[in-house]
Amino acid sequence: MTTITEVHEGARIPPFARAPVGGVALATVAVLLAVSPWYGYHRDELYFRLLGEHPRLGYFDTPPLTPMIARVSAAVFGDTVVALRIIPALCTGAVIVLVALLARELGGGRAAQVLAAAGTATAVLPLIAGHTLLTLTPDLVVWTAVVLCLLRVLLHGDGRYWLWVGVLAGVATYNRDLIVLLLVSAGVGLLAAGPRKVLLDRRLWIGAGLALVIAAPNLVYQVTHDWPQLQMADALKLDEGSDNRAVFVPLQILLLGPPQFVLVVAGWIRLWRDRATRALAIAYPVACALTLYSGGRPDYVGVFLLYLFAAGCVTAAGWRRRPVLVAALAVNAAASIVVALPVIPASSLTGTPVATINEVARESVGMRGLAVQVAEVVRGLPPADRAGAVLLTSNYGQAGALDRWAGELGLPKVYSGHDELWWWGPPPEGTRVVVALSWDTSFLAARFARCTQAGTVHGMAGEEEGIPISVCRDPVRPWRQMWPEARHYS
Numbered sequence: 001m002t003t004i005t006e007v008h009e010g011a012r013i014p015p016f017a018r019a020p021v022g023g024v025a026l027a028t029v030a031v032l033l034a035v036s037p038w039y040g041y042h043r044d045e046l047y048f049r050l051l052g053e054h055p056r057l058g059y060f061d062t063p064p065l066t067p068m069i070a071r072v073s074a075a076v077f078g079d080t081v082v083a084l085r086i087i088p089a090l091c092t093g094a095v096i097v098l099v100a101l102l103a104r105e106l107g108g109g110r111a112a113q114v115l116a117a118a119g120t121a122t123a124v125l126p127l128i129a130g131h132t133l134l135t136l137t138p139d140l141v142v143w144t145a146v147v148l149c150l151l152r153v154l155l156h157g158d159g160r161y162w163l164w165v166g167v168l169a170g171v172a173t174y175n176r177d178l179i180v181l182l183l184v185s186a187g188v189g190l191l192a193a194g195p196r197k198v199l200l201d202r203r204l205w206i207g208a209g210l211a212l213v214i215a216a217p218n219l220v221y222q223v224t225h226d227w228p229q230l231q232m233a234d235a236l237k238l239d240e241g242s243d244n245r246a247v248f249v250p251l252q253i254l255l256l257g258p259p260q261f262v263l264v265v266a267g268w269i270r271l272w273r274d275r276a277t278r279a280l281a282i283a284y285p286v287a288c289a290l291t292l293y294s295g296g297r298p299d300y301v302g303v304f305l306l307y308l309f310a311a312g313c314v315t316a317a318g319w320r321r322r323p324v325l326v327a328a329l330a331v332n333a334a335a336s337i338v339v340a341l342p343v344i345p346a347s348s349l350t351g352t353p354v355a356t357i358n359e360v361a362r363e364s365v366g367m368r369g370l371a372v373q374v375a376e377v378v379r380g381l382p383p384a385d386r387a388g389a390v391l392l393t394s395n396y397g398q399a400g401a402l403d404r405w406a407g408e409l410g411l412p413k414v415y416s417g418h419d420e421l422w423w424w425g426p427p428p429e430g431t432r433v434v435v436a437l438s439w440d441t442s443f444l445a446a447r448f449a450r451c452t453q454a455g456t457v458h459g460m461a462g463e464e465e466g467i468p469i470s471v472c473r474d475p476v477r478p479w480r481q482m483w484p485e486a487r488h489y490s
Contacts, residue, residue, distance in 0.1 A: 014104055017113040021100040024117040025093040031341075032089035032130045036082045038342035039364040042132045043462070045084055046367060046400025049074065051420065053403075058221035060228040061419040061489065065175040066135050073133075088137045092130025095306070096120045098144040102310035105151040106270070106277070112317035115326075116310045119263065122333035123256040125302050127340035128360050135176050136299060142172045143182055143303040147280070150186060154276050159201040166207025170214025177222075177229050178300060185287040185304075189279030232419075233294065235489035241295020248291070251298035254357075256305055257336055259328040263312030270311045277311075284308060349461045359462075366460035367401040370437075374402060375409035377435055377454045377469050385473075389433040390414070392472075395490075396421055398437045398464065417486030426483035434472045441468055447482055449474035 041049075051059055052071030058064055069087055077083030096117050103116040120126055129137045146168045149161040172179035190199060198204065212219075222229060253261045271281035284304045291300045316325055337343060339358050346365045349355050355362040374391065381389060391414040393399045399416040406414070412435075415427050427434070436444055437457070444451045455469040475482060 014107065014109045014113075016104055017100065017110040020110070020114045021097060021117045024114070024121050025096040028096060028121040028130070029089045029093040032092060032127070033082075033086065035131065035341050035343075036085040036089065037080075039346050039361065041081050041084070041367050041401070041404065042134075042360055042364040043367065043395075043397025043400065044135075044363075045070065045081070045133045046404055047396040048133060048400075049079075049084065050396070050400045050403045054424075057217055058225070058228075059420040060225070060423055061232045062135060063174045063176065063218055063229075065138060065171075066133065069138070070133060084133050085131065088130050088133050091137050091141045092121075092126050095126055095129075095140045095144055098141070098148060099306050099310050101148055102144070102151065102307050103313045105148065105155060106311050106314045108310075108314035108317060111322075112314045115316060115329075116313040119256070119260050119309060119313065119329055120306065122329065122336050123260055124336045124340045124358075125255045125299060125305075127336060128358065131341055132360050132364065134360070136302070138175045139172070139178065140303060140306070142168050142175070143179065144306060146172070146179070146182060147303065147307045150280070151277070153198055153201075154195065154279065157198070159198070159203040162201060162203040162207035163210060164207070166210035167214065169207075170211040173211075173215040173218045177218075181287055181290060181300060182283075182303065185283035185290070186279060188286045189282035192282055193275070193278040195276060195279075232489055233296075237295035239490045240297070244295050244297050245292055248288075248298045252288075252301075252305065255299060255302055256309060257329075257332040259325065259332045260309050261305075262325075263316055264305055264308040265312070266315045267308035267311030267313070270315050271308070280307065346461070350465075355461055362461040363397070363463070365462065366464070367397070368405060369459045370398065370457055370464055371401045371405040371409055371411065373455060373457055374435060374437065374469060375405075375411055377471065378411060380454065381433065381435075381471065385433045386412075388431060389435055390427045390431050392416065392427075392434045392436040392438070394418065394436075394438040394440070394467075417483070417488055419489055422483075422487040426479040426486075429479055431479065432474050434475075436470045436472055437464075437467055438470065439467055441470060444470055444472050447476055447485075448472035449476060 048067045048070040051067035055068065055071065056064060059067065070084060073084050073087055077086055099120045100113040100117040103112045126140065129140050146165055149164045149168065152158045152161040169179050169183060190196065256264065268281050268284065271277040284301065287301045287304050316322065319325065339354055342361065344352055344354055349362065349365055378386060378389065389412050391402050391412055393402065393414060393416040395418045396416060399414050399421055402411055402414045405411065416422065438444060441451065451470050451472040453468045454471045457464050457467045457469065
């Protein structure tokens with residue numbers, strides 16, 4: 001049994017349970033790859049695929065890493081939904097190994113490491129991130145690696161790992177600037193509880209310099225484009241902030257699962273009692289407070305939950321009633337698989353609790369059907385109108401779907417005023433026929449001489465269900481004058 005004591009510099013690290021932890025990781029990757037074609041593309045995946053077709057140093061609403069993953073996946077593995085999900089599956093396998101290594105760093109032996117690996121592999125958040133290419137997917141890997149490096153510094157005084165913290169933090173900025181949340185929260189913890197001596201290590205400042213050098217191109221993009229990430233954060237705060245705050249606390253329990261959250265609590269207590277790791281215990285409530293204040297999503301603190309869970313596994317490895325915990329984790333695993341993975345048939349998803357709980361699932365159903373329905377409207381246009389028509393969408397998911405199947409279905413070019421796509425510009429002047437997907441038909445009616453509803457999107461489990469498909473003709477003003485009115489961030 002591992003007791004709750006400070007781990008001092010030079011303390012022996014338990015052997016790594018390579019075979020069982022690796023087995024759990026490989027089995028999870030295999031399951032994720034097996035179910036990867038079920039349902040279909042998520043709206044964000046289609047958007048990242050579209051952005052990846054236009055490589056840039058940055059985009060208004062996201063740095064370039066995830067779109068580049070989408071581009072590389074399509075180029076190497078093929079332009080399919082399965083190909084797009086190979087890297088996410090591998091990322092989750094890496095997260096499982098990293099969480100087990102966190103338990104090992106905290107003094108956990110074989111039982112604690114296997115418990116950490118199995119509990120991570122059967123938690124909702126890592127499974128969702130492993131099934132779908134989201135910005136969350138790379139974040140879980142890089143952030144967990146940063147925490148592992150921080151533990152090497154705090155527990156063993158190995159300042160070399162400050163350099164790795166800097167490198168990983170710099171890389172993380174190319175996915176989301178949210179890595180600042182982890183660094184600031186950990187910094188507050190160190191200032192409040194120590195060990196402050198680690199802040200005097202010159203390698204910390206060298207690591208900070210490395211982070212700035214690596215992140216410099218991304219920072220230059222932000223500065224020269226009026227800090228678009230901050231503009232997006234403000235837009236998301238207005239659009240989703242209240243909803244995010246309302247579900248923040250319950251999702252802290254559900255993101256990993258109730259049994260795992262018991263170990264999160266045990267892990268927080270463990271880190272708090274050890275002066276060497278108390279800073280990481282403090283970091284979690286600091287991160288929660290910052291996320292609540294900004295109206296951020298509950299999953300922004302997902303990595304904090306993972307490292308607290310790893311610490312809890314070290315404690316739980318010595319519990320007398322460990323079989324009860326294992327049984328609870330097994331029950332939670334079954335529930336997590338149903339919630340996080342495409343187990344329920346797509347035709348039956350609407351109206352189920354899964355569609356309510358897991359927005360990723362409901363936004364992965366029917367995207368190709370949406371493109372097919374728009375194609376039917378386009379084919380119904382008179383030949384003269386069809387030759388010069390364009391598509392206009394109200395969000396990036398619609399635009400990504402129409403672009404993905406444009407070649408197969410014979411669709412014209414797509415335009416949108418949503419997020420990054422607005423910056424790509426309006427349709428050419430002289431374009432007089434538009435097939436539009438938008439709830440706001442009054443917006444269209446005020447800007448075209450004639451608009452008629454030609455169809456309604458159906459067969460969707462998400463927000464696109466019931467959206468009108470309109471055919472609008474003859475814009476009343478030049479496109480360059482109307483385009484600023486089409487811009488919206490969310």
